[in-house]
Amino acid sequence: MKKNLKTETIVIFGATSEVAQRVARIHAKAGDSMILIARNQTHLDSIKADLLLRGASNIDSLYSDFDNMKEHQNLLKQIEQKSEDIAKYYFFYGMLPDQKACENSWEMTYDALTTNFLSVVSLLTHIANKVEKETDRGIIVISSVAGDRGRQSNYIYGTGKGALTLFLQGLRNRLHPSNCTVTTIKPGFIDTPMTKDFDKGILWASADKVADDIYKAAAKGKNEVYTPRFWAVIMLVIKSIPEAIFKRLNL
Amino acid sequence: MTSYTSWAYVPTSTQKAIKPAWMDFDLGATTGSLLPYGNGRSYGDSCLNSSGLVIDSKSLNRFISFDTEQGILRCEAGTMFADILQFIVPTGWFLPVTPGTKYVTLGGAIANDVHGKNHHHDGTIGRHIRCFELLRSDGKSLICSPKENTDFFAATIGGLGLTGFISWAEIQLIKIPSPFMSVETTVFHGLEEFQTLSEQANTNHRYSVAWLDCASSGKDFARGLFMVGDHANSDKEEKERVLEPKISVPFNLPKQMINKYSVKAFNTLYFNKNRLNEGKIIYQHYDSFFYPLDGIGNWNRIYGSQGFYQYQFVVPSSQLSVMEQALNKIVASGLGSFLAVLKEFGDLPSPGMLSFPSPGLCLALDFANRGETTLALLQQLDQLVINAGGKVYPAKDVRMPQAAFQSYYPNYEEFEAYIDPRFISDFWRRVSEKKS
Ligand SMILES: Cc1cc2nc3c(=O)[nH]c(=O)nc-3n(C[C@H](O)[C@H](O)[C@H](O)COP(=O)(O)OP(=O)(O)OC[C@H]3O[C@@H](n4cnc5c(N)ncnc54)[C@H](O)[C@@H]3O)c2cc1C
Numbered sequence: 001m002k003k004n005l006k007t008e009t010i011v012i013f014g015a016t017s018e019v020a021q022r023v024a025r026i027h028a029k030a031g032d033s034m035i036l037i038a039r040n041q042t043h044l045d046s047i048k049a050d051l052l053l054r055g056a057s058n059i060d061s062l063y064s065d066f067d068n069m070k071e072h073q074n075l076l077k078q079i080e081q082k083s084e085d086i087a088k089y090y091f092f093y094g095m096l097p098d099q100k101a102c103e104n105s106w107e108m109t110y111d112a113l114t115t116n117f118l119s120v121v122s123l124l125t126h127i128a129n130k131v132e133k134e135t136d137r138g139i140i141v142i143s144s145v146a147g148d149r150g151r152q153s154n155y156i157y158g159t160g161k162g163a164l165t166l167f168l169q170g171l172r173n174r175l176h177p178s179n180c181t182v183t184t185i186k187p188g189f190i191d192t193p194m195t196k197d198f199d200k201g202i203l204w205a206s207a208d209k210v211a212d213d214i215y216k217a218a219a220k221g222k223n224e225v226y227t228p229r230f231w232a233v234i235m236l237v238i239k240s241i242p243e244a245i246f247k248r249l250n251l
Numbered sequence: 252m253t254s255y256t257s258w259a260y261v262p263t264s265t266q267k268a269i270k271p272a273w274m275d276f277d278l279g280a281t282t283g284s285l286l287p288y289g290n291g292r293s294y295g296d297s298c299l300n301s302s303g304l305v306i307d308s309k310s311l312n313r314f315i316s317f318d319t320e321q322g323i324l325r326c327e328a329g330t331m332f333a334d335i336l337q338f339i340v341p342t343g344w345f346l347p348v349t350p351g352t353k354y355v356t357l358g359g360a361i362a363n364d365v366h367g368k369n370h371h372h373d374g375t376i377g378r379h380i381r382c383f384e385l386l387r388s389d390g391k392s393l394i395c396s397p398k399e400n401t402d403f404f405a406a407t408i409g410g411l412g413l414t415g416f417i418s419w420a421e422i423q424l425i426k427i428p429s430p431f432m433s434v435e436t437t438v439f440h441g442l443e444e445f446q447t448l449s450e451q452a453n454t455n456h457r458y459s460v461a462w463l464d465c466a467s468s469g470k471d472f473a474r475g476l477f478m479v480g481d482h483a484n485s486d487k488e489e490k491e492r493v494l495e496p497k498i499s500v501p502f503n504l505p506k507q508m509i510n511k512y513s514v515k516a517f518n519t520l521y522f523n524k525n526r527l528n529e530g531k532i533i534y535q536h537y538d539s540f541f542y543p544l545d546g547i548g549n550w551n552r553i554y555g556s557q558g559f560y561q562y563q564f565v566v567p568s569s570q571l572s573v574m575e576q577a578l579n580k581i582v583a584s585g586l587g588s589f590l591a592v593l594k595e596f597g598d599l600p601s602p603g604m605l606s607f608p609s610p611g612l613c614l615a616l617d618f619a620n621r622g623e624t625t626l627a628l629l630q631q632l633d634q635l636v637i638n639a640g641g642k643v644y645p646a647k648d649v650r651m652p653q654a655a656f657q658s659y660y661p662n663y664e665e666f667e668a669y670i671d672p673r674f675i676s677d678f679w680r681r682v683s684e685k686k687s
Contacts, residue, residue, distance in 0.1 A: 018272060018310060043273055050313035054338070 007057060009033040009083045013066065013123065014093025016043045019142070019190060021050075022211030023090065023218075028056035035082050036061045037075070038093075066093055067114050069122040076126050088138040088218060089127055091120055094161075102156040109156050116160030121167055128171060137180040140218045141168055145186050145226065148235045151251040165224075172223060181221030185214050188231040255305055256291055266299055270307040274327060274418040279390050286676045287412040289359025290331060292352055294561040295649040296677035297411050298359070303675070306416055308358055314338065315419060322424035323381065328358030328417040340537070344424040345482070347379035351592075353542050358417040363646040364409030364606040368458040368480070368541075371597030373425075375608050377408035378601060383420035388673040392418070397602065406669035409603030411645060413670045413679055429485035432458075432540040436528045437477045442575055445475060446568070446612075449595040452479045458540075463591040464522060465616055468582050473575070475593065476525050480540055560625055560649065562632060563615035565596060565608065566641035573639040574612050577632055581616065584628050591616040604666050607644045615647065626650065645678060656682035 010027055012020050015036035024034060028051040036059060038044050044061040051059050060082045064075050079086070097112035120141065131137040146154055147161030165184055172182035190210050205228045213227035226232040241249075255266035268288065269281060278285070284303030291298055299305065308329030315325040322344045324335065332346060333353040339345065350365045364377045373379070382396035385407055393415075395404035407414045439445050445461055452459045456479040463475040538545070566573050591614060598610040618625050633655050636643060642659035643651055657663060667683075 016272075021313075042275065046274070046313055046315070049315055053314040053317050 007031045008087035009085060010088040011035045011079055011086055012090045012092060013037050016040055017092040018207045019211050020092035021047055022207050023214050024051055025054055026215045028054040031055055031057050033058040035079055037064050039065055066119045069119055072122050073126060091141040097156050099154050099156055112156050113160050117163045120164060131180045132175060132178050135179045138218055138221055140183040142185045145188050145231050145235055149238055183217050183222050184224045186226045266301060266305055268305045268307045270310055272310045274311055278386055278388050284675050285673050287358060287416045289356035290354055292355045294647045297645050299677045300675060301677055308356060322426060323421060324424055325419060325421040327419050329356050331356055339424060340430050343427060345427040347373055347423060347425045348376040349541055352545055357420050361408055361417060361420060362410055362412045364601055364603040366608045368460040370608055371453040372457045374599035375601040375606055377603045379423045381421040381423055384418045385415040386418050387415045388671050403669060405602050405604045406666055409606035413674050415671045427482040429483055430537050431483040432480045432535045432537055433483040433532050434478060434480045434535050434540060435532050436525055438526050438529055439475050439477050441473045442571055448477045457481050461593040463593045465581050465591040473578055483534055557620040559620050560618045561647040562629055563644040563647045564636045564641055565611045565613040566636060566639040567611040570639040573635050577635050580631055586618050586625055586628055604662060605660055607642055653682050653684055
């Protein structure tokens with residue numbers, strides 16, 4: 001435990017995700033305080049007990065359904081009541097829609113875009129106006145390599161994440177004068193319960209490895225980070241393929 | 252990266268899995284046969300279910316409560332011993348029993364009722380489990396303890412994952428004065444010398460174990476190193492680096508590289524390196540005392556892509572001559588074992604119905620997979636063990652015949668009543684096959 005370092009308070013949206021829990025454990029070890037937000041109170045309770053045992057100085061948990069954007073302002077008020085000095089805002093939630101089903105249903109497409117993009121924009125609209133008046137704040141958002149280029153097998157997911165990446169670029173630019181950092185995380189494949197249906201090859205990274213990368217990127221206030229790092233190379237190659245060729249590929 | 256294999260790496264077909272994120276997952280939503288899976292540190296097929304699903308428990312790794320006064324820890328069953336140690340050692344507590352690797356889960360440790368170097372002093376891990384929750388495929392959950400659902404408690408400890416899924420467990424830890432161990436090594440020649448040393452040591456030391464040379468014959472036959480250890484007082488601490496896997500074996504070695512000569516060279520090297528410490532009390536970090544093999548990540552791959560067999564058996568202490576016969580066969584076969592661990596178990600009973608450890612001499616060794624030749628040797632060993640009224644450890648087995656199993660575990664019929672109707676393993680298919 002780093003006792004002489006200053007501890008901080010962080011907020012995690014989507015605290016029940018596997019990677020979020022791993023990042024939270026690193027913060028717990030450092031003795032930080034956390035406000036955890038997710039949709040399942042029972043699961044939040046079990047994470048809370050675990051993190052307190054692992055050294056977190058304080059844990060608050062709040063219930064929220066992020067898709068319900070009308071509630072966002074209210075949620076942020078509740079967060080403010082818990083702490084006035086929030087150093088970092090992490091966004092971990094997201095959903096992996098069924099691409100084929102989305103192609104036949106605007107409703108499903110809309111839901112996916114709401115969860116993966118619109119709801120994050122809604123929360124960040126409020127948060128940005130707050131942190132702009134403060135200083136040294138960090139916003140860390142999980143986007144995806146899928147947002148770097150659209151492909152037939154998952155472009156609804158990719159669209160949400162790609163739009164998110166773009167939004168975060170603008171926000172980073174805007175918040176720079178306030179010394180607030182915006183970190184976009186682009187994980188490749190992570191071996192988590194959410195991805196259990198896939199056959200796993202060597203491109204799959206453990207949740208612990210990814211969490212470690214995220215924690216470090218957040219601490220340094222990095223801009224855009226691929227995790228594991230080799231994804232930067234893979235995506236460079238994929239982005240360099242001319243569209244005239246790319247559109248013929250079966251990806 | 253996730254492929255479900257057992258530690259011995261004998262090739263298996265691909266294993267399908269589910270990986271629940273929470274303890275309240277719905278067992279009923281699955282179809283087909285099921286088997287809990289910890290961290291696959293069992294050597295054989297007792298942690299595989301090739302025609303059904305395994306339930307990967309590794310995401311279930313949260314701490315639930317820790318009483319630092321009493322040393323009572325409750326956590327989810329997929330929590331790894333490595334994680335538990337990191338958490339409890341700084342508070343002055345330690346695992347009451349640990350196997351030779353810290354990369355096992357609490358659930359997996361209970362299902363094999365694991366033992367350690369302190370068996371003569373503390374028995375198996377089952378003696379230190381206060382309670383656990385067992386999820387059954389009919390949707391019921393049972394809290395099991397020495398007072399509640401005692402029959403399921405007994406069946407599940409050493410129950411090979413067949414009685415249901417353990418979601419969490421509560422374990423009684425032991426108090427330690429420091430993370431360090433005081434260790435003393437003695438050279439012995441012959442099994443009688445071993446037994447004398449062992450009997451003396453087991454009254455004075457918490458931990459004892461011997462490395463046995465299984466390659467040498469003649470005047471070096473049954474030579475070995477006998478080690479005793481105790482938790483050291485903090486004032487004697489000696490700083491030693493924590494050993495995390497560093498030198499790892501990145502790929503499977505060609506089978507030509509493990510043979511009689513390389514094994515012999517290794518044994519000689521290991522023997523001579525350690526005999527330098529003879530007679531001295533040295534201070535060692537718990538990591539290098541309990542988990543020397545964890546320092547070499549993936550050492551199982553040393554045996555090449557064909558994997559290897561491990562064989563661990565126990566015979567009553569009075570049957571020293573049987574142990575000698577077994578060792579003679581092993582030495583003569585030249586199928587050499589990379590490592591042989593010899594330990595005298597004590598007589599503390601386990602609550603587990605199908606538990607492996609029982610009073611007597613226990614030997615664990617590896618054989619590179621040489622097909623029929625290796626299997627024939629193991630069959631001869633089986634016969635010796637059966638005749639001596641001993642047992643073979645299912646956690647290390649891929650080949651135990653049904654008749655042998657029934658001889659080792661005569662109460663298997665009593666156990667069968669507690670098996671969850673949807674749970675089965677490849678091991679269990681083999682040993683419970685109905686002969687018509
Ligand atoms: C280097 C090395 C040294 C070892 N030394 C020792 C030793 O000294 N003493 C000893 O006793 N063993 C030893 N072992 C064996 C090892 O301790 C056991 O095989 C242990 O059970 C492995 O735990 P695991 O978590 O990997 O479980 P797995 O191997 O994945 O599974 C083991 C069994 O537990 C069941 N299981 C797993 N999780 C659950 C759950 N949540 N609920 C119900 N059942 C479950 C499985 O179905 C299976 O039957 C050693 C193994 C290695 C690789």
